[in-house]
Amino acid sequence: xxxxxxxxxxxxxxxxxxxxxxxxxxxxxxxxxxxxxxxxxxxxxxxxxxxxxxxxxxxxxxxxxxxxxxxxxxxxxxxxxxxxxxxxxxxxxxxxxxxxxxxxxxxxxxxxxxxxxxxxxxxxxxxxxxxxxxxxxxxxxxxxxxxxxxxxxxxxxxxxxxxxxxxxxxxxxxxxxxxxxxxxxxxxxxxxxxxxxxxxxxxxxxxxxxxxxxxxxxxxxxxxxxxxxxxxxxxxxxxxxxxxxxxxxxxxxxxxxxxxxxxxxxxxxxxxxxxxxxxxxxxxxxxxxxxxxxxxxxxxxxxxxxxxxxxxxxxxxxxx
Amino acid sequence: xxxxxxxxxxxxxxxxxxxxxxxxxxxxxxxxxxxxxxxxxxxxxxxxxxxxxxxxxxxxxxxxxxxxxxxxxxxxxxxxxxxxxxxxxxxxxxxxxxxxxxxxxxxxxxxxxxxxxxxxxxxxxxxxxxxxxxxxxxxxxxxxxxxxxxxxxxxxxxxxxxxxxxxxxxxxxxxxxxxxxxxxxxxxxxxxxxxxxxxxxxxxxxxxxxxxxxxxxxxxxxxxxxxxxxxxxxxxxxxxxxxxxxxxxxxxxxxxxxxxxxxxxxxxxxxxxxxxxxxxxxxxxxxxxxxxxxxxxxxxxxxxxxxxxxxxxxxxxxxxxxxxxxxxxxxxxxxxxxxxxxxxxxxxxxxxxxxxxxxxxxxxxxxxxxxxxxxxxxxxxxxxxxxxxxxxxxxxxxxxxxxxxxxxxxxxxxxxxxxxxxxxxxxxxxxxxxxxxxxxxxxxxxxxxxxxxxxxxxxxxxxxxxxxxxxxxxxxxxxxxxxxxxxxxxxxxxxxxxxxxxxxxxxxxxxxxxxxxxxxxxxxxxxxxxxxxxxxxxxxxxxxxxxxxxxxxxxxxxxxxxxxxxxxxxx
Numbered sequence: 001x002x003x004x005x006x007x008x009x010x011x012x013x014x015x016x017x018x019x020x021x022x023x024x025x026x027x028x029x030x031x032x033x034x035x036x037x038x039x040x041x042x043x044x045x046x047x048x049x050x051x052x053x054x055x056x057x058x059x060x061x062x063x064x065x066x067x068x069x070x071x072x073x074x075x076x077x078x079x080x081x082x083x084x085x086x087x088x089x090x091x092x093x094x095x096x097x098x099x100x101x102x103x104x105x106x107x108x109x110x111x112x113x114x115x116x117x118x119x120x121x122x123x124x125x126x127x128x129x130x131x132x133x134x135x136x137x138x139x140x141x142x143x144x145x146x147x148x149x150x151x152x153x154x155x156x157x158x159x160x161x162x163x164x165x166x167x168x169x170x171x172x173x174x175x176x177x178x179x180x181x182x183x184x185x186x187x188x189x190x191x192x193x194x195x196x197x198x199x200x201x202x203x204x205x206x207x208x209x210x211x212x213x214x215x216x217x218x219x220x221x222x223x224x225x226x227x228x229x230x231x232x233x234x235x236x237x238x239x240x241x242x243x244x245x246x247x248x249x250x251x252x253x254x255x256x257x258x259x260x261x262x263x264x265x266x267x268x269x270x271x272x273x274x275x276x277x278x279x280x281x282x283x284x285x286x287x288x289x290x291x292x293x294x295x296x297x298x299x300x301x302x303x304x305x306x307x308x309x310x311x312x313x314x315x316x317x318x319x320x
Numbered sequence: 321x322x323x324x325x326x327x328x329x330x331x332x333x334x335x336x337x338x339x340x341x342x343x344x345x346x347x348x349x350x351x352x353x354x355x356x357x358x359x360x361x362x363x364x365x366x367x368x369x370x371x372x373x374x375x376x377x378x379x380x381x382x383x384x385x386x387x388x389x390x391x392x393x394x395x396x397x398x399x400x401x402x403x404x405x406x407x408x409x410x411x412x413x414x415x416x417x418x419x420x421x422x423x424x425x426x427x428x429x430x431x432x433x434x435x436x437x438x439x440x441x442x443x444x445x446x447x448x449x450x451x452x453x454x455x456x457x458x459x460x461x462x463x464x465x466x467x468x469x470x471x472x473x474x475x476x477x478x479x480x481x482x483x484x485x486x487x488x489x490x491x492x493x494x495x496x497x498x499x500x501x502x503x504x505x506x507x508x509x510x511x512x513x514x515x516x517x518x519x520x521x522x523x524x525x526x527x528x529x530x531x532x533x534x535x536x537x538x539x540x541x542x543x544x545x546x547x548x549x550x551x552x553x554x555x556x557x558x559x560x561x562x563x564x565x566x567x568x569x570x571x572x573x574x575x576x577x578x579x580x581x582x583x584x585x586x587x588x589x590x591x592x593x594x595x596x597x598x599x600x601x602x603x604x605x606x607x608x609x610x611x612x613x614x615x616x617x618x619x620x621x622x623x624x625x626x627x628x629x630x631x632x633x634x635x636x637x638x639x640x641x642x643x644x645x646x647x648x649x650x651x652x653x654x655x656x657x658x659x660x661x662x663x664x665x666x667x668x669x670x671x672x673x674x675x676x677x678x679x680x681x682x683x684x685x686x687x688x689x690x691x692x693x694x695x696x697x698x699x700x701x702x703x704x705x706x707x708x709x710x711x712x713x714x715x716x717x718x719x720x721x722x723x724x725x726x727x728x729x730x731x732x733x734x735x736x737x738x739x740x741x742x743x744x745x746x747x748x749x750x751x752x753x754x755x756x757x758x759x760x761x762x763x764x765x766x767x768x769x770x771x772x773x774x775x776x777x778x779x780x781x782x783x784x785x786x787x788x789x790x791x792x793x794x795x796x797x798x799x800x801x802x803x804x805x806x807x808x809x810x811x812x813x814x815x816x817x818x819x820x821x822x823x824x825x826x827x828x829x830x831x832x833x834x835x836x837x838x839x840x841x842x843x844x845x846x847x848x849x850x851x852x853x854x855x856x857x858x859x860x861x862x863x864x865x866x867x868x869x870x871x872x873x874x875x876x877x878x879x880x881x882x883x884x885x886x887x888x889x890x891x
Contacts, residue, residue: 042536198826199826211831241832265870268870275869278869
């Protein structure tokens with residue numbers, strides 16, 4: 001990097017905006033960041049157009065933080081654009097890193113989504129059969145919408161990504177660490193997961209752990225969890241054992257089971273499958289009936305186990 | 321994951337006489353293998369496991385400087401140790417061997433030579449792909465504490481203790497009751513030789529109590545057992561106080577309890593005072609007088625077999641000792657009350673033990689009346705009426721005559737079967753052994769390893785393993801002692817080189833592995849907040865490695881890389 005200020009961009013694909021808020025939640029650090037770097041593009045906070053980015057020479061941006069998954073053609077086009085213009089591309093947050101919550105849409109097909117949202121929905125006006133299309137003729141001209149893809153992709157499925165920052169959203173302290181490392185040029189070698197721990201969440205969870213024997217899984221409203229002991233041992237489907245640490249165990253600290261937002265621990269390919277394996281391991285059931293009773297408290301195994309990583313899993317998507 | 325330097329692999333294909341070569345073209349496999357990456361020699365031979373076969377492998381290892389060997393032959397359960405020795409004899413670490421099972425998984429189960437050869441090729445290719453990832457492994461040793469804890473001071477426990485102590489090794493007997501002797505102390509004579517049970521016990525009791533190497537804890541119970549084979553720590557509660565023992569082995573000899581005859585309604589036990597159990601008769605015999613509740617002498621004594629045993633409702637198994645015990649009662653009744661009649665109601669007469677068939681014949685000679693009833697149709701006993709010249713009436717469907725008959729009796733003895741003690745489940749949990757569907761402790765192998773258990777260092781002997789008579793209990797006790805003495809003689813425990821290990825840098829301390837381990841081989845370090853495999857207890861089953869959500873547990877010799885390489889080799 002030359003002596004000039006850093007040039008960075010932030011973008012959101014299929015995302016809720018929470019990752020951008022996490023950046024803002026670094027509080028006054030954002031101002032320090034702005035002092036160290038020119039933020040050329042950040043739809044949620046800074047004025048800037050695609051045209052401005054296109055006008056830049058390739059590699060002109062020192063880094064881009066891309067939050068959100070790739071759901072449509074616009075997400076993908078901008079991903080390619082920012083990849084070309086950025087020396088470092090960081091997938092910020094679990095949607096970008098693993099597909100995230102939007103990735104759960106891979107449990108159904110595009111047709112099912114359009115049917116449900118635009119045609120078979122109680123709030124649709126009777127007789128209205130309007131479904132978004134890529135090209136629509138209006139008053140003699142043609143409007144173009146970004147194509148809605150058959151499935152959700154991770155950022156790394158469409159472009160090369162240098163770093164992953166997991167979390168939904170990433171903890172602001174972790175975001176700050178990553179940004180500080182970016183500014184100071186102390187990021188680890190490319191390909192690393194940054195802003196996260198190298199062990200599973202249980203490591204940083206303050207609860208007391210014992211050997212686990214779970215008679216049945218419970219829904220969160222069914223029990224008031226004991227604040228001291230392991231939530232999984234109490235029957236809550238805690239994702240901690242198969243989730244990368246780094247958040248500081250914020251959910252277990254407030255009596256909530258880990259939802260798994262930091263994705264799989266190092267080396268684990270499929271967080272959801274690993275979680276199902278872990279949960280099945282602790283079930284006490286000796287018969288099929290007992291196992292069914294035990295798992296009755298997990299009505300949506302796919303949605304709970306793969307909550308943040310379905311597009312990154314071995315399953316990837318529904319193929320009906 | 322860096323690729324290892326190019327290996328030098330030898331592939332040895334066994335014809336197994338015609339066992340393999342009949343269906344699989346072994347020469348073709350050897351030829352094809354020469355083309356696979358890293359293979360520098362591939363040969364087929366008629367019997368790889370023979371001395372010349374092993375010598376061929378060793379020679380090639382030395383001459384061609386092989387650093388990996390694949391033997392395509394039978395199941396590794398059959399000859400893996402053989403070929404590992406062959407590698408070791410040529411100076412190669414024995415774990416640099418991989419076997420492809422082209423016999424049980426191939427030639428024996430397929431007819432089509434082409435398809436079988438193709439499958440054998442795939443298996444051999446997988447073995448070659450896997451062996452590249454093998455690592456040299458070394459066996460380890462842990463010390464063996466020579467002291468033994470014997471749980472239960474019955475005939476089995478005392479026998480095991482004496483044998484160990486006579487060999488100079490320290491033993492502690494933990495007995496819950498306030499005296500030694502167990503159930504044998506409750507009986508008078510033994511079948512089939514009518515020797516005195518008291519005589520059997522007295523000598524042993526004296527020796528146990530005098531023996532300098534045996535300490536006996538009465539009114540004592542095991543509370544906790546920690547550690548592993550050769551290195552256990554036991555906490556024993558003795559009359560309220562807790563005592564800690566350092567021991568190397570445990571022999572569980574907790575015995576049995578008798579079936580509660582009151583559960584079989586129709587027999588009237590508990591309601592009819594002259595319906596008694598076999599143990600109650602033993603007490604009468606020991607006191608020297610067989611009598612009815614009102615003090616009269618019975619004229620007819622009926623013996624009902626299989627009370628609680630061999631029934632769908634109670635226990636499906638045979639309690640093994642009751643038939644001979646009933647015959648023994650026939651003799652004892654006849655000798656005490658020569659004028660009395662003995663009626664023996666049985667389902668099948670099980671007289672399988674040494675000398676037992678002779679005993680059966682002799683009992684028939686003393687004019688016992690044998691009546692046969694059907695399984696799941698126990699006789700029904702009711703009080704006799706004033707006109708009947710007897711105390712009780714027994715109704716049964718007599719199978720030999722095919723008729724429903726009524727038998728008069730003054731005293732009925734119920735041959736109550738054996739069942740696991742109420743606390744057998746707790747004992748099993750304490751020492752980490754398993755129980756079968758009936759609640760008896762499970763041995764390591766029903767035929768080949770009858771006194772060891774799936775937990776190394778824990779042995780079972782006597783009726784806690786299943787119903788058995790005194791000779792069998794004693795034989796098991798002696799066998800268990802011999803097993804322990806063999807380990808004590810070695811002085812150390814060899815730990816197989818294949819075990820699971822936890823990478824502390826990855827372990828988050830979630831403790832899922834501890835739940836999965838069937839052998840209690842995983843310890844949790846409260847300070848480090850991580851789990852640890854006790855190598856000496858690990859049986860390399862791989863449950864922990866498969867369950868670990870952090871990939872922190874690695875099963876040596878069955879690593880993910882090795883297994884994935886093997887899968888890719890097949891494909």
